[in-house]
Amino acid sequence: MIEIKDLHVSIEDKEILKGINLSIKPGELHAIMGRNGSGKSTLSNVISGRDGYTITKGSITWYGQDLLKLSPEDRACEGIFMGFQYPVVIPGVNNMYFLKAAYNAQRRYKGEEELDSMDFISLIKTKIKEVKLDESFLQRAVNDGFSGGEKKRNEILQMITLEPKLAILDETDSGLDIDALKIVAEGVNNFRNPQRGFLVITHYQRILNYMDPDRIHVMIDGKIVKSGGRNLALKLEQQGYGWLDEAAAV
């Protein structure tokens, strides 16, 4: 579904990504692990279309088309979702209203009929149960006064409501206690199907204990230096990133 080839990205002339190659097929769950500052979040931001990055070389194609030409909203409507590491607080904007605006914007893009308020309410009420958030969160302003775990569960709620083809979870596990982590992982696991891809970006392998990744990539200094199966995560857990630094230096 998504094909990243030799991607080089700079922020204000400083090169952050130095030739990333990554291909995700429907049904696969890929994990990218790496220390802070290795470029993991830059990769997810570039895929979802955030401003401020210069692509100096390489390409990202999405079902054969040039993804980099699309606006962030069109990428979302095409089926790419990013769960934010730091979800923003939007005072004064009702969470339900926001979810409905996003849901209907994507329906319009696809030429589908919008859901009216009644239908949307019944839809969202079934979805919110899956992330174990109280319905009262729908009537609050977006992420306003939410705890860290509640914000992340609200991200998962958006994911399962918008039903993307590719879900990128950017350090969704950071700052979560074990219970919240399980809820988030369960949300992802229930949401997996043969048509849907995942890219889970994380600092720690902890969340991967609750998921079943097909492929794990280690990113150091803007490059993927090692790819492998589940065992790679366990090795990182035991030995840290140090043994890979040499590979990165090449």
Place this chain on the structure above:
Amino acid sequence: MAKSIDTSAITKHYQREFERLHGNSNGSLTAWRRAALDQFSASGLPSSKQEDWRNLNLGPISGEYFVATPAPELDLFNNLDFKYLPRTPRLVFVNGYFTAELSDLSQLSDEVKINSLTYLLKTDPKQVAKAVLGNTPESTNPFDRLNAAFFNSGVKIDLPARLIDPVTIQLIFITRPTSDNQVFHLRNLINIGSGSQLNLVEQYIGLGELNYFNNVVTDVVVEENGGFECTKIQAETPSGNQLSNTILNQQTDSRSKSLTVSMSGKLVRNNLLLALRGEGAHGDLNGLYLGRHNNVIDNHTLIDHIVPNCTSAELYKGILDENAQAIFNGKIIVQPDAQKTNANQINRNLLLSDKARVHTNPQLEIDADDVKCSHGSTTGELDSDTLFYLRSRGISTAEAQALMVNGFANEVLETISDDATRELVINMVSDWFINKSEIS
């Protein structure tokens, strides 16, 4: 440099007007009016060098000879657009004159005394004299003095003590001038008896394209344990001006909540004094100002903590687009006796264009030592992280911006207690956002 104004010509003009309108009258009210006019003549119009009028160009209302108008012909309001006409008891004024045809007081309790000042000035000037002489403290504001000299309409509302049910009244002031440079001096005198509650919606609606000037003075007294909630909506035309002076006096254990929503207007200047005179009184002072084109909106608020154990909370927010300019000057005074005061003030501004400007100036004057006071002020553009967050969910840039701007305003609008009033104001504000490019 602001253009210099020939003050003596202006004061002479208003003296001539006074002779035309009140030259043949006498009595205590006329004497009081004449004294106010003399004070106005002595001070002249304020200049932007004066502290209270800094940054404000008074050109729109000081460069013209504004003339008082006779009562309008009936056909003037036959074709008014009543998109926002509310349902509950209402008094409608057109060009300053009470119009019974558009008003509806059928659901109003008999216990509430309500009269147009035009009527009272004709039938019982002594009652008006008693009210203004007793209520109104010596004002140093030139426009307040001008209003004292000339006011010929407005409303007098008296709520008796201990009414069981809150009273809701809507005042609608429609301005549709019949020629350029008309001035309307309105005065509202409101007294809320002990333990009673008044919910007031005060709407100013400007129509047409002619230049005009509304000069409004509102005097409110909330007696012991009384309550007052006021939602004032100023929707003047791009060539309409409004200066308003509101004095809100609160006695022991009384509560007030006032919201001033200013949208449009060539020049809008609001002076609001909240005087906490009795212990245990609480006042909420909220405001939302929306400016575009060349609108100038100036809010000067003063919260005066006179006695101990009073609390006040102030939230003013502004959204400014195109060439609009706003001033927020929020002063809090805590007098030496006013121990255990709790006062906080917040002013937030959102600038939607490079040319929009805001001057914000919080002032705290604290002369007591056991108090809690805070203030904060921010001015910024739409947050780019929030915009990206919304877009990353599939929402277009335009829709995302509208969501954010509405969200910014909602924090203030959600303070309105009454559902119907809140809905009315939210609809008016939404329309203001949608009509972005309609009037220019």
